[in-house]
Amino acid sequence: MLAVCKVREGEGGIAVEEREPRDPGPGEILMKVAAAGICGTDMQIYYWAPRMARRMELPRVLGHEACGSVEAIGDGVSNVEVGDYISLESHVYCGTCRPCRSGKAHLCKKTIYPGVSFDGGFAEYVTVPSQIAWKNPPELPIEVAAMMEPFGIAVHSSLTGSGVSGKTVLVNGCGPIGLMNVATSRALGATRIIACDINPLRLSTAEKMGADRSVNASEEDLQAIIRDMTGGDGVDVAIEYSGTEVGFNACFEALAKGGDFRLVGPPPKAIPVDFTHWVVKCPEMQNIHGRRIWDNWQVASELVSSGSVDLGPIHSHSLSIEEGPLGFELIREGKALKPLIVPR
Numbered sequence: 001m002l003a004v005c006k007v008r009e010g011e012g013g014i015a016v017e018e019r020e021p022r023d024p025g026p027g028e029i030l031m032k033v034a035a036a037g038i039c040g041t042d043m044q045i046y047y048w049a050p051r052m053a054r055r056m057e058l059p060r061v062l063g064h065e066a067c068g069s070v071e072a073i074g075d076g077v078s079n080v081e082v083g084d085y086i087s088l089e090s091h092v093y094c095g096t097c098r099p100c101r102s103g104k105a106h107l108c109k110k111t112i113y114p115g116v117s118f119d120g121g122f123a124e125y126v127t128v129p130s131q132i133a134w135k136n137p138p139e140l141p142i143e144v145a146a147m148m149e150p151f152g153i154a155v156h157s158s159l160t161g162s163g164v165s166g167k168t169v170l171v172n173g174c175g176p177i178g179l180m181n182v183a184t185s186r187a188l189g190a191t192r193i194i195a196c197d198i199n200p201l202r203l204s205t206a207e208k209m210g211a212d213r214s215v216n217a218s219e220e221d222l223q224a225i226i227r228d229m230t231g232g233d234g235v236d237v238a239i240e241y242s243g244t245e246v247g248f249n250a251c252f253e254a255l256a257k258g259g260d261f262r263l264v265g266p267p268p269k270a271i272p273v274d275f276t277h278w279v280v281k282c283p284e285m286q287n288i289h290g291r292r293i294w295d296n297w298q299v300a301s302e303l304v305s306s307g308s309v310d311l312g313p314i315h316s317h318s319l320s321i322e323e324g325p326l327g328f329e330l331i332r333e334g335k336a337l338k339p340l341i342v343p344r
Contacts, residue, residue, distance in 0.1 A: 003061040003123035004324035004341060010048050014325045019061060021125035024074035029130045031086065035146035035318075035340045036121040037065035038327045040175060040265075045116070046328050049268060056116055063341070064090040064114045066121030067136065067145035077130040085140075087148040088121065089132040089297070090114060091290055106290035122324055124343045134297050137305060143315045144304055146340055147176070151311060152291030153264065154180035155300045157239055158188050161260040161286045164237055165189030168230055171211070172251050173241030173265055174202040176314050176338045179209050181239055181264075186210030187308040190237075192229060196222055196250070197242075199334050208313045217250070226254045234259060241265040245272075257281050264288040314338045 003019045024030045042062050045052045067087040070080050080086060093100055093108035100108050114120040114128055136145050154177050158164050169190045171181050174197040185193050186209070195206035196215045203214040213229065215222050226235060234256035240247055243265035255261055261283040291297060303309040317339040319327050327339035 001124035002321040002343075003119070004063070004321060005059045005061050005122075006045050006056070007059045009053065009058065012046065013048075014046060014062075014328050016322055016324060017059065019119070019123060021123075022119075022127045024072055024077075024127050026075040027077060027129055027131070028074040028127055029070050029077060029080060029133060030072040030125055030127050031066070031068045031088070031121075032071045032125055033066055033121050033123060033343050034068040034142040035066070035342045036063045037146045037150070038063075038331060038339050038341065039065050039150060040177075042115070043328065043331055046332070051268075052116065060115070061119035061123050061126075062115045063120035063122035063126075064088065064116070065146055065149045066114075066126065067142055067148070070133070071125065073130065079130055080133045080135065084133070085136045085138055085145070086133040087136055087145045088114065088128060089134060089291070089293060090149055091293065092117075092129050092132055093293070105293045122321070122341050124321070134294070134301075136301075140304070142342070143318075143340060144311050147180075147311050147314065147338060148297070148300055148304075149291070150177045151180050151304070151309075152296040152300045153177050153288065154184045155296045155303070156291050157181055157262050157264055157288045158184040159296070159299065160262065160288060161284055162237070163188065166191055167236035168192040168194070169237045169239065170194045170196065170226065170235040170251065170254050171206070171239050171241065172196045172247050173243070174199070174206045175241060177264065178202075178239075178241040179205055179314050179337070180309075180311065181241070182206050182209040182211050183309045183311070184303065187303055194226065194229065194235065201334070201337065205313050205337060222250055223253055230256070236260065237262065239264060243267050248273075252277070252281070252283070255281060255283055258283070260284045260286065262286045262288055315340060318342045320344050
């Protein structure tokens with residue numbers, strides 16, 4: 001079978017290779033891939049960020065946002081059957097550590113990931129533990145099913161802390177999950193939503209997803225706009241996706257006293273934080289990592305199945321496996337939102 005792989009260290013190194021699908025062992029399933037999304041983690045692998053380099057062995061088939069049909073099952077699998085239409089959770093958890101036993105499997109101390117720890121879904125077939133399979137309704141488009149994993153992060157961010165209902169929300173950084181967060185904030189009752197980025201494609205899509213105001217931070221004064229929209233109070237919820245020091249500080253400055261600061265996109269390296277200002281503003285701080293398994297999946301499924309959220313505008317390209325490396329370049333050049341690799 002053909003697969004999109006990271007084949008060498010350093011920036012780039014994305015190539016299409018011939019690989020053999022692996023038969024499922026005990027507790028595993030073989031999934032025929034229908035679609036798989038290129039995401040921020042894949043781009044970190046592309047750039048060979050230190051946090052990825054130290055945990056990966058190459059070559060590696062990439063991809064952890066995937067959907068498809070169950071082709072075969074190993075011994076002991078009881079949660080899915082051959083023919084089931086599924087999406088994949090990306091956190092393979094141990095089930096026995098303290099976080100797992102406390103209902104926080106997304107924080108498992110022994111988490112491993114498809115496309116990072118073992119071969120992933122940018123291929124015609126992928127073998128994974130059955131524990132990460134989520135059954136989809138048969139009518140769900142594959143373009144949506146392939147985005148359910150990242151969509152769960154947006155749901156997690158919207159529901160955590162004090163939620164978003166009745167609140168003014170700032171989403172800073174409108175990559176695919178930031179755009180999904182705009183949509184979930186709208187669906188879950190946010191009063192006003194401000195979307196901030198510097199990419200015109202992302203900003204125009206944010207308006208399609210439900211933003212009341214999109215702000216190009218390279219051309220407009222975000223803080224002045226927020227003061228004007230909130231009567232000088234600031235936003236109730238600031239959700240940071242940009243992963244930059246500038247974005248982190250902008251979210252904090254925009255926040256109302258006692259508001260919720262939700263960090264989803266962590267900076268790739270340490271940044272200075274002046275906590276004397278935090279003492280005055282007294283924010284509630286939440287760090288969002290992955291999805292609460294399976295709580296956020298249930299809400300995510302209901303939001304898309306009911307039509308409350310339309311993820312369609314975020315899907316920008318459908319590429320064959322042979323075209324897979326092009327998806328990385330499109331993202332790098334700011335010309336794509338969510339490219340999907342769709343095996344022919």
